[in-house]
Amino acid sequence: MKVAVMVTCINDSMFPDTGKSVFRLLRRLGVDADFPEAQTCCAQPMVNTGYLDEAVPVVRTFVDAFAGYDAIVTPSGSCAGSARHQHAIVARRAGDERLAEAGPRVYELSEFLVDVLGVSDVGAYFPHRVTYHPTCHSLRMLRVGEKPLRLLRAVRGLDLIELPAAEECCGFGGTFAVKNAETSTAIGADKARHVRATGAEVLVAGDNSCLLHIGGMLSRERTGVRVMHLADVLASTEEDA
Amino acid sequence: MSATFVGMPAFPVAAREALADSQLRRNLEHATHTIRAKRAAVVGEVDEWEELRLAGAAIKDNTLLHLDEYLLQLEESLQARGVTVHWARDAREACDVVARIAQTHGVDEIVKVKSMVTQEIGLNEALAAQGIVAWETDLAELIVQLGDDLPSHILVPAIHRNRAEIREIFRRRMAAAGRPAPENLSDEPAELAAAARLHLREKFLRAKMAVSGANFAVAESGTLVVVESEGNGRMCLTLPEVLVSVVGIEKVVPTFADLDVFLQLLPRSSTGERMNPYTSTWTGIAPGDGPQEMHVVLLDNGRTRALADDVGRQALRCIRCSACLNVCPVYERTGGHAYGSVYPGPIGAILNPLLKGVGVDEQTDSLPYASSLCGACFDACPVRIDIPEVLVHLRTKVVDAHREGPPKAEAVAMKSASWVLSDARRLGFAERGLGVASKVLDRVGRRVLPGGRRALGRLPWPGSLWTNARDVPAPPAESFRAWWRKGGRP
Amino acid sequence: MSARDEILSAVRVALRDADRSELDVPRDYRSAHASGDIVALFEERVVDYRASFARCTPDDLVSTIRAALGSASKILVPQGFPVELDGVPDADDLDSYDAVVTTAALGIATTGTIVLDHGPGQGRRALSLVPDVHVCVLWENQIVGGVAQAVARLDPARPQTWISGPSATSDIELNRVEGVHGPRKLHVIVVNEG
Helix, strand or coil: CCEEECCCHHHHHCCHHHHHHHHHHHHHCCCCCECCCCCCCCCHHHHHHCCHHHHHHHHHHHHHHCCCCCEEEECCHHHHHHHHHHHHHHHHHHCCHHHHCCHHHEEEHHHHHHHHCCCCCCCCECCCEEEECCCHHHHHHCCCCCHHHHHHHCCECCEEECCCCCCCCCCCCCCHHHHCHHHHHHHHHHHHHHHHHHCCCEEEECCHHHHHHHHHHHHHCCCCCEEEEHHHHHHCCHHHC | CCCCCCCCCCHHHHHHHHHCCHHHHHHHHHHHHHHHHHHHHHHHCCCCHHHHHHHHHHHHHHHHHCHHHHHHHHHHHHHHCCEEEEEECCHHHHHHHHHHHHHHCCCCEEEECCCHHHHHCCHHHHHHHCCCEEEECCHHHHHHHHCCCCCCCCCCCCCCCCHHHHHHHHHHHHHHHCCCCCCCCCCCHHHHHHHHHHHHHHHHHHCCEEEECCCEEECCCCEEEEEECCCHHHHHHHCCCEEEEEEEHHHEECCHHHHHHHHHHHHHHHCCCCCCCEEEEEECCECCECCCEEEEEEECCCHHHHHCCCCHHHHHHCCCCCHHHHHCHHHHHHCCHHHCCCCCHHHHHHHHHHHHCCCCCHHHHHHHHCCCCCCHHHHHCCCCCCHHHHHHHHHHHHHHHCCCCCCCHHHHHHHHHHHHHCCHHHHHHHHHHHHHHHHHHHHHCCEECCCCCEEECCCCCCCHHHHCCCCEECCCCCCHHHHHHCCCCC | CCHHHHHHHHHHHHCCCCCCCCCCCCCHHHHCCCCCCHHHHHHHHHHHCCCEEEEECHHHHHHHHHHHHCCCCCEECCCCCCCCCCCECCCCCHHHCCEEEEECCEEECCCCEEEECCCCCCCCHHHHCCCCEEEEEEEHHHEECCHHHHHHHCCCCCCEEEECCCCEECCCCCCCEECCCCCCEEEEEEECCC
16 A cells, blocks of 8 residues: 655644654554655635635645555644545536545544554554544544544543533634634634643644644643644654653 | 614624623533523434435435426415415515515515524514514513524524523613513513513504514425414414415425425424424314415525525525534634624625625625534534535635635635645745744744743734734744655665 | 416526436335334333323223313313213303313324314313313324324324423523413323223
């Protein structure tokens, strides 16, 4: 199986360590994944803001970059959801069915680990009190369900604390976060309050975009809670401790 | 009710006011969390819930796809049972029909069953202009009417009011509208409800004409259905001599047997009960029982416009349960008034633009963006309206409607982003710029995030849109791409 | 063009390009049945609405109704009610009556609902609405499992009133409060098969 990693534009430019974690983790599990350098973005920011014409060339780049790979793994529920559910809309707009080709081969990281590789213990070690926020697109668009939690429960040393009202949105919502900034942060404030109530040191999620928002609020409130991507936790081993 | 939604500002501006009202925020949080828990409990009892949702969606879709045929069948069935059928293209035509019927009978007051569609068409205001008083008889509608307020929820229009506020409205305003509130009225919900009972009873007993909507209109039999709780609907539907029902054309269902789906879906989704206290069905005039003159006004008012939208069409399945409002993170914080319409919340964010069309006014165009696309509304919807899908679709229509003319800053930004993101080399170049900025910002950023990364505080506009309430990590010195190209391997 | 013709034509134009083939409506939900003792389930669900509930034999019916009526003195008993009671069949001043006693078309166990179709023993619709107390008598064999079974048995041509507990509202902070415009007391009596 030829496996590519879609690092995502936000991880590429803002959270490169998460991209590195995905490769470390996959290598440890015996998967020799590739980073097709022609990749850029899934076009979700354009599609979700209503700019379909602008999304067309971005999706074309996506499809070209990942042509020939059997599985495209991404550390983002949101970008996986975008590729799987929205590229078809862009394809219709462009009148080019080929643009919908890559979507069905995209897996969110926890799906790939649990469903494709069939593992739930990835051999990680992370001796911290952790709480987990299931991001909306992982939860309701991809329906990843318990998979991320199964992976976290198998991490040695990790103390998993349940997040109250976990399934409620954090208020990020892509361009919603700036177009309706006050509403976005009002929602985020409640998420941050629930995170604080757990007493966890680290908030983990499968999307750095949501974590950028929640983490930004936790930092502004000087809570001392760190945010980390699921991939960064799963990549950690005794050597890192 | 003299208050009006006309001239409301766009959602982000209207929301700001609601967000600053801490009493409103508490009222909404309490109410939405109460109803969420109740709904979850009674939906959880029904093993075949998903089958019911699928059936409900399919019945509605089949009806919508043959709406012309079902409307003609409904008309025929109603007429066969002695009902006069009127058709109204828009709000004004519908209001005129109702006013004319009242005038024919020399009636200067009517009683009303709570109905979304008569709110939508502004019936009370239109009747008032003709010297006819319309009394709202649903408790929440009464609270809104007496308080000269606007509805903020589909099911519970006064959801933004708590018991203490309601007591004040009753004490101050009931006397001018009829029987005054009792002395020493407390804020106990049971006492408040009893005060409404006494206040409205004299109106029910003397009313000659009532106006209702309908939750469902059965094409095959001509049966209309009103689902309610308090009994005010039963009063209006049985005591007056003349009954006028204003029915949106999307309310039609093919057969009486199809009600076995909706009478399960609606109450559990709506009030979170196994069944609402009262449901009335009537099939034209019943000799010796209830109104002996009946009219039905079939209303378009934008519904055929919505029907023409092949993605948006599904919004016409809506049975007005308001489950989507109750689970929506945006509605929970802003309440209903920010949506500037009698249809607030996620369904309002799609229904208003579908009924009115986009590209006409800024307020309507702002509604599809009033969502984080979290998807909780779809999961709660009893007829499986994919609200996030329709929201994204309508955003595209809003953008397309503005493609002619001078581009907004957002359009310029999106075009630039599209250009950068269409080519990995361009993206790499932009990231190198970020890396340079990072070195500068590293000296400016005074805050350190837990974990050791440097953060930026408040930035000038447009960065301020993010940083007014949120820190942001400083960009990394090196992108993933740059690291990979250097031969970086884990 | 008339409003009627214009709306119908707008509908046809709107659906011009739509695939209008009939979708299958899955009806699997109709095979779901309440299992076990449906009369007991009916009782549990009726009581859940804070309605009162009693069971009796045909012989005890009159005394059970009297007990439910309590101190009510002006009573409506519609034409066709199967046992002899001290009341009038109808009146103009319904608001001056204390209570009404009716039969019903059927009862629904899973939702604790009684359905009146205003046939003999049930009276016109206003009768069971205006008085503050409603005593409703059903026979065991009138109780069906769920909503689907109820709809299948009912005649759409007749006016119907579905009643689930006493009049109530959730309009104040979304908490259910009994007692607005309909009867504030609902007594349901189920008669065992003799």
